[in-house]
Amino acid sequence: MRVLITGATGLVGSQLVALLLQNGVVVHYLTTSRKKIESQANYHGFYWNPSQGIIDENALMGVDAIVHLAGANIAHRWTESYKQEIIESRILSSNVLFKALKENPHSVKQIISASAIGIYPDSPHKVYDEEETTVGDNFLGNVVATWEESVNKFKLLKLNVCKIRIGLVLSDKGGALAEMVKPIKMGFGTPFGSGKQMQSWIHIHDLVEIFYFAIQNQLEGTYNAVAPNPVTNKTLTQEIAKCLNKPLFMPNIPRLMMKIMLGEMHTILFESQHVSSKKIEKAGFTFQYKTVEKALQHLLT
Numbered sequence: 001m002r003v004l005i006t007g008a009t010g011l012v013g014s015q016l017v018a019l020l021l022q023n024g025v026v027v028h029y030l031t032t033s034r035k036k037i038e039s040q041a042n043y044h045g046f047y048w049n050p051s052q053g054i055i056d057e058n059a060l061m062g063v064d065a066i067v068h069l070a071g072a073n074i075a076h077r078w079t080e081s082y083k084q085e086i087i088e089s090r091i092l093s094s095n096v097l098f099k100a101l102k103e104n105p106h107s108v109k110q111i112i113s114a115s116a117i118g119i120y121p122d123s124p125h126k127v128y129d130e131e132e133t134t135v136g137d138n139f140l141g142n143v144v145a146t147w148e149e150s151v152n153k154f155k156l157l158k159l160n161v162c163k164i165r166i167g168l169v170l171s172d173k174g175g176a177l178a179e180m181v182k183p184i185k186m187g188f189g190t191p192f193g194s195g196k197q198m199q200s201w202i203h204i205h206d207l208v209e210i211f212y213f214a215i216q217n218q219l220e221g222t223y224n225a226v227a228p229n230p231v232t233n234k235t236l237t238q239e240i241a242k243c244l245n246k247p248l249f250m251p252n253i254p255r256l257m258m259k260i261m262l263g264e265m266h267t268i269l270f271e272s273q274h275v276s277s278k279k280i281e282k283a284g285f286t287f288q289y290k291t292v293e294k295a296l297q298h299l300l301t
Contacts, residue, residue: 002026002062003215004108006048006093007069009036011175012114012166016067016208017043023212028059030070050093060106065215066097068113068151075176078139078264087143094150101157110160112214113151117167117200117224119144122271124196129276130165130222138267148222162219164210167226167275170292171204172299177240181300184241190250192258195234197272200226203289203298213285223280228290230274239292243300 003020007013008029020027021042030048031037037045046059050070072089076082094113101108118140120128135141144165154161170177183189202225210225231239241248258266277287289295 001064001215002028004028004030004059004063004066005069006030006067006097007071007114010069011169011171011173012204012207012211013069015171015173015204016069016211019208019212025215026062028063030055030059048096050096051088053092053096053099055096055100057100057104060100060104060108063106063108065110065112066108067211067215068094068097068111071114071147074140074143074265074268075179076265077262083139087146090143090147091150094147094153098153098157101154101159108159110162110215110218110220111151111154112162112164112211112219113148115148115151115163115165115222116140116144117165117226117273117275118268119148119165120273120275122267122273124198124272125274127274127276128224130224130279136271138271139264140268160218160220162214163222164214164225165222165275166207167200167202167224167230167273169204169207170201170295170299173204175204177299180237180240181244184237184244184246184248187246188250189237189241189246189248191232191234191237191252192269193233193252193255195232195237195252197233197270198230198274199233199236200224200230200273200275201236201292201295202227203295206287206289209288210280210285213280213283217283219283223283224275224277225280226275226277227287227292227295228277228281229292231292233269236292239296240300243296
């Protein structure tokens with residue numbers, strides 16, 4: 001099998017590449033840096049520049065599936081210009097892939113795209129599954145809805161389209177967990193706001209396994225990539241502190257303070273999204289890290 005990956009050097013992409021290579025899958029990847037182009041036995045890089053509509057069509061040769069992970073990091077201050085970059089990085093990259101597939105002979109049967117649970121509205125009580133049609137009334141909800149629309153059009157090319165809505169990724173290689181660990185290690189750790197907001201998380205191991213599972217089983221449609229047991233922000237903070245053997249004695253961080261510090265991006269920290277993993281489990285996927293305690297013990301101890 002041969003898989004083409006966009007965003008292959010990111011937090012999720014690099015782990016997925018390693019998993020695929022371990023299982024004998026040939027990996028093609030697209031990069032905007034010519035310096036990052038490598039060519040090894042089962043690992044081949046190709047240049048593209050989505051903002052200029054450029055792609056090396058050789059990347060598609062012999063490919064069975066595309067895993068589309070490319071997109072600007074949302075964990076930066078949301079200035080108007082950066083908000084535009086967040087949207088365009090996802091839409092333009094999808095458009096370039098679509099055009100390349102439409103205009104060139106290929107063997108691609110499936111595209112699996114990253115998405116995010118940020119599409120769901122903020123709710124302290126509701127449990128969201130993939131049948132939910134209401135989109136969050138905020139910037140992130142709009143981004144994810146637009147992102148998914150750009151992926152849905154691949155159905156016009158008779159491709160099997162699969163969207164993986166990713167929750168809070170826990171990894172020891174960076175990302176959100178590293179940022180949560182820093183203040184706790186320094187003794188300043190504390191929940192955000194009330195701490196009651198639900199956080200639907202997933203261990204990086206299970207996340208990349210879900211992408212591989214989707215490839216192997218030719219999954220189609222939308223799937224939530226979250227562990228079966230979401231926790232509150234307070235519980236997550238407490239469990240991190242417990243693993244690090246650090247006390248929590250600071251008062252909760254007020255929302256206004258984070259709004260002043262982070263601007264509009266602060267909403268990520270305070271919104272509550274209790275998201276269900278039942279659909280991917282019913283498809284046959286088994287999580288290795290079902291509880292946040294087990295996940296954090298593996299990552300932090």
